[in-house]
Every structure is written in C-alpha cells, then in structure tokens.
Amino acid sequence: MVQDKTISSRIFDIVNYTLLSIIGLVTILPFLHVIAGSFTTVTELAQKQFVLFPTVWSLDAYKYVFSTNTVFRSLGVSVGVTFFGTLFSMLLTCLMAYGLSRRDLDGRNFIMFMVLFTMLFSGGMIPTFLVVKEMGLIDTYAALIVPTAINAFNLIIMRNFFQNLPEGLEESAKIDGAGDWGILFRIVIPLSMPAIATISLFYAVTYWNTYMSAILYLNDAAKWPVQVILRQIVILASGLAADTSGMDEFVRPPEQTVKMAVIVIATLPILCVYPFLQKHFAKGALLGSIKG
Amino acid sequence: MSETAVKTGMRKSTPKIPESGRMRRIIKNRAIYLMILPGFLYFLIFKYIPMSGLIIAFQEYQAYLGVTGSPWVGLKHFERLFTEPMFFTILGNTLLLFFLNLAFYFPVPIILALMLNEVRREVFKRFIQTLVYIPHFMSWVIIVSISFVMLSMDRGIINELMVMAGFDKINFLMSSDWFRPMYVMQVIWREAGWGTIIYLAAMAAIDPGLYEASRMDGASRFRQMWHITLPSIRSVIVVLLILKIGDVLELGFEHIYLLLNSMNRDVAEIFDTYVYTAGLKQGQFSFSTAVGFFKSLIGLILVMLANKLAKKAGEEGIY
Known part of the structure; x- marks a missing residue:
C-alpha cells in the first residue's frame, strides 16, 4: 500500500503509536507489578512503594508458600x-x-x-x-x-x-x-x-x-x-x-x-x-x- | 467470541429413501455411531437430564424422595420469586451491569481494532497484540486476585499512590459504589484485546483500493476510518451487538461471585449468584431451580428475539 506522507498523517501515526504503547503497557503492568512484588520482602514492600523494581530481592514469599x-x-x-x-x-x-x-x-x-x-x-x-x-x-x-x-x-x-x-x-x-x-x-x-x-x-x-x-x-x-x-x-x-x-x-x-x-x-x-x-x-x- | 456465532453448515435433510436402504446404511456406519456414542451420552447425561430436572421447579424437592417422589406444588416457587423484594434488586442489578457493559466495554475492542488497523509496522502491531491478548487466558480468579492485591487498603499500590498524591484511601473492595466500575474495568482489562480479533479479521478483508481512492480525494486518516473502515465492519458490529443482547443475563457468574461480599451484595447480586446461595448454600433446591429456569427461559427468548431483529435489519443473523 502506498504510504502517504502528509504532516497530518504523520501526526496521526505518532499519536496512534503512543496511545497503543500506553494501552499495551497498562495491560501488562499489573502482572509485572505482582511478579516484582512476589520477589521482594514484606518490609521492602511496606517501606518503599514501587511499581516494578524493588531494591531488595528475596525468595522469602516463595519459601513461605512452599513451607x-x-x-x-x-x-x-x-x-x-x-x-x-x-x-x-x-x-x-x-x-x-x-x-x-x-x-x-x-x-x-x-x-x-x-x-x-x-x-x-x-x-x-x-x-x-x-x-x-x-x-x-x-x-x-x-x-x-x-x-x-x-x-x-x-x-x-x-x-x-x-x-x-x-x-x-x-x-x-x-x-x-x-x-x-x-x-x-x-x-x-x-x-x-x-x-x-x-x-x-x-x-x-x-x-x-x-x-x-x-x-x-x-x-x-x-x-x-x-x-x-x-x-x-x-x-x-x-x-x-x-x-x-x-x-x-x-x-x-x-x-x-x-x-x-x-x-x-x-x-x-x-x-x-x-x-x-x-x-x-x-x-x-x-x-x-x-x-x- | 460468543459461541452462538458458529456457522454449522447444516444441510437440508436427505431425501426420502427406502427403509431397507437406510437400515443398510446405518449398519454399514455402525463404527461411526460407536464413535459418537460417548459424546452423545455426555450431552444426554450432563445437558439433557438436567433440562428434564427443571421439573423440580414445580415440586417441593426432597433429596430422600427424589425427582419422582417429591410432591408437586405448581407455580408456587415462581409466585414467590416475583413477590420477593430481592427479585427486583437482582433484575435491576442485572440490567444495570448489562448496560454499563454495553456502554463502556462494547466500543473498546472496536476502537482498539481501528487503532491497530492503522499501524503499518507489522512488528509493532504484533507486539501490541501479544500484550493485549494475555489477560484473556487468565482465569477470573487471577484477574480478581491481582485487582484485590493492587486495590487493597493494606499496602495496595493504588491506595499507596493515592496517599502520595494527597488523597484519602478508598476501600474499593468493600464498597457498593466501586463495585460496578471495578466490574467493568476488569471486563475491559481481560476481554478488550481479545475482542479485537474478529474486527481485525473483518478489516483485513477491506479492498485497499478504497483507501487509495479516498487518499486521492485528499481524505484524512480519520475520514478514512470513519467512511471506509467503520462502514465495512458494520455487519460484524451488528452481529456482535445482537449476540451481546442475547447474553443480557450472562454476566459471568464466576467473575461476580469472586467480587461478591457482604458489603456490596445489594449491587452485586445477580441471578446466578442468587441461585448458588439459595440452592447450594441454603438447600432450597426447588426455589433456586425456579429462579434458574426463569433466567434460562428469558435468555433463550432474548437470543431468538435478537436474531429476528438482526434478520429484519438486513443482516445475516446467527443461526
């Protein structure tokens, strides 16, 4: 298909790609947050609110689950x-x-x-x-x-x-x-x-x-x-x-x-x-x- | 995808043939009948015997008397259903959730598909599709559990962020006001991406020449979407809308049962959860069967009406 290169079309693409990227991110963010949260300690979770990257990594939660x-x-x-x-x-x-x-x-x-x-x-x-x-x-x-x-x-x-x-x-x-x-x-x-x-x-x-x-x-x-x-x-x-x-x-x-x-x-x-x-x-x- | 969209491709019954010929064919095909038998028995036992079991809605079912021995009470349970104040609460909840679903969920896959359809870089498109399809494969238990963990009063990320932004914490999970938005958001999260598949397939079939011609005439991308893409998928939208209307009463027992608690029961109780509580928890088998029967019957009528409506509107209908 022939690509049209008008300015309005370019702007359309930029907005569209940005919005889609945000939608994609929002969809999986909850999963990533839960995965990250499962690999840290209770105190880390309580003290620092993080979304994706805790500073302390730990397997405590899994040890507890499988204990x-x-x-x-x-x-x-x-x-x-x-x-x-x-x-x-x-x-x-x-x-x-x-x-x-x-x-x-x-x-x-x-x-x-x-x-x-x-x-x-x-x-x-x-x-x-x-x-x-x-x-x-x-x-x-x-x-x-x-x-x-x-x-x-x-x-x-x-x-x-x-x-x-x-x-x-x-x-x-x-x-x-x-x-x-x-x-x-x-x-x-x-x-x-x-x-x-x-x-x-x-x-x-x-x-x-x-x-x-x-x-x-x-x-x-x-x-x-x-x-x-x-x-x-x-x-x-x-x-x-x-x-x-x-x-x-x-x-x-x-x-x-x-x-x-x-x-x-x-x-x-x-x-x-x-x-x-x-x-x-x-x-x-x-x-x-x-x-x- | 709703299941009733399936095209069966059934043919008109075969022309009359002499009985001897038919018998001979049946005997010749005995291995085939044997193959069908286990599945046939499955449908008979787990689908059709329960349908006949609906007669306990007209009885006072007692486990020790069984279906054959329990006394008949006519329409007593239905009368009770229509006079119970709870009935109107449930009906109201069901209708409201349905309309919220229609207004806020239904357009989302269409818009998302329109956006994806405009993406020319295949890799990017496929990447976004990969992301938005994921939640569809998660059980409602996982979807609801993740929501609970994030919305919890006790260190849930949403409440923590709200505190940081200077707001008060909200007890989303125990609130009547937040039940409906939460329900709709979860439906969108889980199903919106997956819902685009059928629209994208319809869009892929549009003749590219249409777009080129409109570009010659100087139509912007928005105008192309509005005047070419949308009209081209109109019949798909109509069919899916009809399917949705036929499914008014199917709000997802599993989903709502997981969200239901003593604090939001007034807005969250629907027919299915009511049947479960009254029937299996309280042992009112006959009454709850009557409630379920009423629901199934209305559902069947709605599907048939919706299908008729579709045919009237000049669309193909679903069966």
Whole structure:
C-alpha cells in the first residue's frame, strides 16, 4: 500500500503509536507489578512503594508458600486435572466430531441440533448439580473433568475442520480396505494436527483455570485445585471471606508478598504456553466464528 | 467470541429413501455411531437430564424422595420469586451491569481494532497484540486476585499512590459504589484485546483500493476510518451487538461471585449468584431451580428475539 506522507498523517501515526504503547503497557503492568512484588520482602514492600523494581530481592514469599503443603498439593491437583482432563476431552471431542463430519450419516442433523441447542438453553446449576451428585461424583477429581468434558464450541470447530478435509482421502483409504477406525486414527487425525493442537490448548487452559466446578462439587479442601486455593488466600487476607476452610495451614493472614507469589505460581503455566496459545488461538477463534 | 456465532453448515435433510436402504446404511456406519456414542451420552447425561430436572421447579424437592417422589406444588416457587423484594434488586442489578457493559466495554475492542488497523509496522502491531491478548487466558480468579492485591487498603499500590498524591484511601473492595466500575474495568482489562480479533479479521478483508481512492480525494486518516473502515465492519458490529443482547443475563457468574461480599451484595447480586446461595448454600433446591429456569427461559427468548431483529435489519443473523 502506498504510504502517504502528509504532516497530518504523520501526526496521526505518532499519536496512534503512543496511545497503543500506553494501552499495551497498562495491560501488562499489573502482572509485572505482582511478579516484582512476589520477589521482594514484606518490609521492602511496606517501606518503599514501587511499581516494578524493588531494591531488595528475596525468595522469602516463595519459601513461605512452599513451607506448607497447601499450595503444593493444589498444584498437583491442577496439573493432574489439566493433563487427564485434556486427554479425556480430546478423545471424546475428536470421536464425536469425526462422526458428525460424515455426510452420509443418518441422524447427523438431529445430533447436531441436540448439541447446538445446549448452547442456547441449559438446565442450570442446581439440576446439573443433582445429576453430578446422583452419579456419585461429588468430592472426586472426576467432578472437575467429566461434567464439562465436551465444549460444544470446540466440538463444532473440530467437526468443521474434519469436514473440510478432502473427501478423496477417505474414499481411497476405503478402497485400500481401511475401516472407519483406521481412517480416523491413521489418516484423519495425523492430517489434523494443527486443529488438534489448538483445541487441546483450549481445553488445557480451561482445565488449568477450573474454579467453578471445584466450588460446586468439591467440599473436601484437600482436593481443591490451585485456583480455589488462590482465591482462599487472597480473599481471606482481604478479610472478606466467611469461609476459610482449607486454610488451616496459614495461621495468620498471608502477607501481600505471599499473595503475589501464589498469583505468580497460578499464572506461570499459562504464560509458559502463551506463545503457542497466541499463534493457534487467534486462528481457532476465527475458525469458529467466520463462515467458510 | 460468543459461541452462538458458529456457522454449522447444516444441510437440508436427505431425501426420502427406502427403509431397507437406510437400515443398510446405518449398519454399514455402525463404527461411526460407536464413535459418537460417548459424546452423545455426555450431552444426554450432563445437558439433557438436567433440562428434564427443571421439573423440580414445580415440586417441593426432597433429596430422600427424589425427582419422582417429591410432591408437586405448581407455580408456587415462581409466585414467590416475583413477590420477593430481592427479585427486583437482582433484575435491576442485572440490567444495570448489562448496560454499563454495553456502554463502556462494547466500543473498546472496536476502537482498539481501528487503532491497530492503522499501524503499518507489522512488528509493532504484533507486539501490541501479544500484550493485549494475555489477560484473556487468565482465569477470573487471577484477574480478581491481582485487582484485590493492587486495590487493597493494606499496602495496595493504588491506595499507596493515592496517599502520595494527597488523597484519602478508598476501600474499593468493600464498597457498593466501586463495585460496578471495578466490574467493568476488569471486563475491559481481560476481554478488550481479545475482542479485537474478529474486527481485525473483518478489516483485513477491506479492498485497499478504497483507501487509495479516498487518499486521492485528499481524505484524512480519520475520514478514512470513519467512511471506509467503520462502514465495512458494520455487519460484524451488528452481529456482535445482537449476540451481546442475547447474553443480557450472562454476566459471568464466576467473575461476580469472586467480587461478591457482604458489603456490596445489594449491587452485586445477580441471578446466578442468587441461585448458588439459595440452592447450594441454603438447600432450597426447588426455589433456586425456579429462579434458574426463569433466567434460562428469558435468555433463550432474548437470543431468538435478537436474531429476528438482526434478520429484519438486513443482516445475516446467527443461526
């Protein structure tokens, strides 16, 4: 595109770049502040107000956090739920999505409608809770995975992806004598790795961020994932929590630095996969929302 | 992105074929049905059985009697809902938060996308995008926790800076007045960057010739934005606006539940948090199911109305 070099256009650019830089900075400043705060001492935080660069660096907050079992155990729960949850969700999603991508399937439209309708209407919190309870899932780790195993949105993205693969591939595989399972696992899935990576990341982030299911279905504080523990620690110390269960190991309200450290610990895995997320997610979001 | 925007690409049902042919096809495809089965069971058990469980809204549900044994009470719980003073508080809170969201959050991704779209240096553009997408991947717990740490009365950076600037400390977290601004700010922080994606995609499809022609006519960058870019993404804006209206009642239970405390309950209580407290904390299963049912039903009607509205306005609609 031809660049126009008028003065007003130059000014426009300068203002635009400046404003965008400020917006970008403001967006991540809170994260940087919390990271910096978690690496200093309580007295440093109390005496000198800093935004990004403390003069004293320290690992005290992290030592304190890991001196007890609470956070460590919850991290284990979160890692486990994320790993097994993603595996389970991907298995169910891929199987169903592939089935629904087959145009010659009787009842396909009915099942698709059944899936889509759940995006518009649901039984809601209490009836779902009663079903989870009836199935004996209360206070099990499975309660964090099974009731939210398939995300209808992800299912449809996967199905659209499978549907757009060239049909000739399946035909020729069939002629070579491959069955439906063989076609799925030896041809369709290897060809769909980009979509599978994207949707796996979607699920993994959702499972790592799991919070509501734990609040609804887990009474046993020893089974709580890190997000719930984070809430307990930060809100407890703000003096707002009526419910302080699971916090017996933090006898006194945690200091600011400790809260910051727990926030960093709960955030870190997401930041680590973020470069991959950004690459795939934008594509995924568009795959689902734009026609064609 | 709201989930209902998904295009399904469904086809009209296949023409009638003899039963024997259909049976043969079903048998031939038995492996495919087996693949669908686990997912089908998931939707049946965790989506459709709860929908049928909505009938306890018309019962006096007792855990030991179960859904089949509990006595029927007709519309008693709905009558109670509409006569409860709390109902109007919740309705008011919901509507107000929705309008605040619409007025203050909705335009932000559009403006941000317009600004990003004007950036010609790809590296800079991608860098800013990388930064503003980050919060979207953080859970509400992390977003709210960071806000709490920064807004805390006890050495929160915001209050400390205000003291340095000569103001008094404000107890943001325990205040009814600050709940709504805090809610909207957090929504903007988490979602505004991510919200630009769909607009940027629409902008990328605009014919560059339009801009060049307007430049020949001496149009400034602002005028190009106003007369070319904005009209070109009009249909996207309309569709997203409709989706938003359909979602009036979906303010984010997780988010609001985290912000809710005894000091701001009068402004922060919404349908979902009320259902949670009345149902799971106080054990009024039937009443809270009635509240949830009412909410879901209104939500469904709103989505359908919004979609009709879109089609009337000459846009494509969402399903």
